């Protein structure tokens with residue numbers, strides 16, 4: 459029997475709104491797919507685009523960044539800054555061959571547990587349809603061969619082996 | 624100085640040759656070099672063969688400056704050979720250090736590139752559609768040429784590199800300084816970049832203000848103010864993410880930095896960092912407006928990874944399946 463592909467989603471959430479929103483979803487026992495691994499940052503404005511790329515480079519199938527709604531950011535304009543980066547990052551990801559469904563920026567407030575569930579569910583469904591993210595070294599056969607010969611090759615992650623291990 | 628002269632090697636892998644020219648650009652300083660060093664291998668300037676290198680004892684060369692990226696099997700073979708023969712291996716120039724301009728090839732597959740180069744350009748005259756193969760038969764003989772790799776790699780993907788001296792090309796003074804340091808035995812920790820840990824912005828004399836940009840422009844669309852930061856004037860400048868060393872050569876002559884000295888200390892992905900710095904200059908509370916302004920930067924990946932795609936976190940466009 460082939461196991462269904464379970465994507466690994468990295469969720470980078472701001473402390474003051476989205477993380478609290480995810481927490482509320484938990485406290486309220488709202489059921490949502492377990493595919494998202496959450497990283498808490500103080501503000502979505504702290505999210506450097508390299509965090510997103512690093513997640514992909516290290517095997518994430520999708521990245522969800524979430525912050526406070528516009529006007530609500532605890533640090534006033536962090537979420538606007540993230541929006542600015544997001545706009546450029548989306549173009550960049552597309553140029554780098556990464557499907558748009560794999561990256562999303564959302565706004566979730568501390569009392570929107572249901573909304574958090576909705577966004578996670580949507581993202582997991584979309585990424586499931588796409589399948590696993592191609593590991594970056596897979597097309598670089600010469601490098602992969604060289605690293606194998608040294609025993610340093612990045613471990614290949616079996617599709618679907620991600621969740622709950 | 625001891626009577627024993629420094630044994631020097633220089634090599635050009637996949638690059639434009641500019642780094643070798645930069646070495647020649649040290650001008651009369653080359654005479655000082657000749658006084659303290661003997662050059663044992665330098666294909667662009669002197670007649671040596673690979674077999675001469677192969678005949679050397681391991682560690683025979685005191686220092687080898689290797690410029691250019693790894694693009695084919697020949698580059699890799701010679702890099703491995705020179706690594707074995709050199710006590711100190713210096714990656715010279717941005718191609719060897721980070722992949723360089725030719726690293727932009729990682730936006731395409733090898734097949735796409737060969738198809739374009741040998742079949743599709745307007746000036747191509749190749750009626751039989753022949754694409755060179757690593758092994759072919761000519762008049763009953765087997766002919767071998769190096770195999771083009773699937774991607775462009777940086778030198779340290781394949782061999783251990785002791786020092787990095789980036790720049791496209793590195794300024795001649797920096798090369799001269801590096802040679803001085805080697806002769807004086809004053810090299811830093813192996814693995815270091817032989818340049819200051821600062822950014823181009825630190826070396827740039829322009830006045831930086833609280834920035835808000837409501838339009839991005841390309842260099843030919845305006846004559847920038849000579850005093851103000853170029854980012855503040857809506858030009859895409861990579862100074863904030865780029866390593867110092869050039870003395871802000873471009874911004875001094877009213878051109879934005881394109882990032883040719885590679886990532887500043889502590890920056891893991893130069894393109895992402897520069898993109899972030901540029902994007903936030905357009906920050907505003909009007910999301911739609913912001914979107915409009917930011918989309919004026921037409922080719923962010925090509926712009927921000929111009930000198931370092933093989934050194935970036937993703938190393939290039941993600942290809943579906945390797946053939």
Ligand code: SF4
Pocket residue numbers: 823824825827828829831851852853854855860861862863871874879880
């Ligand atoms: S962003 Fe460019 S113009 Fe502005 S200070 Fe930095 S290097 Fe100079």
Ligand code: SF4
Pocket residue numbers: 791823865866869870871872873874879880881882883884885
């Ligand atoms: S200003 Fe930037 S692009 Fe110009 S030489 Fe310096 S690092 Fe290179």
Ligand code: FES
Pocket residue numbers: 472473474475476500501502503524525526530531532533534536537
């Ligand atoms: S604190 Fe939530 S986005 Fe800034």
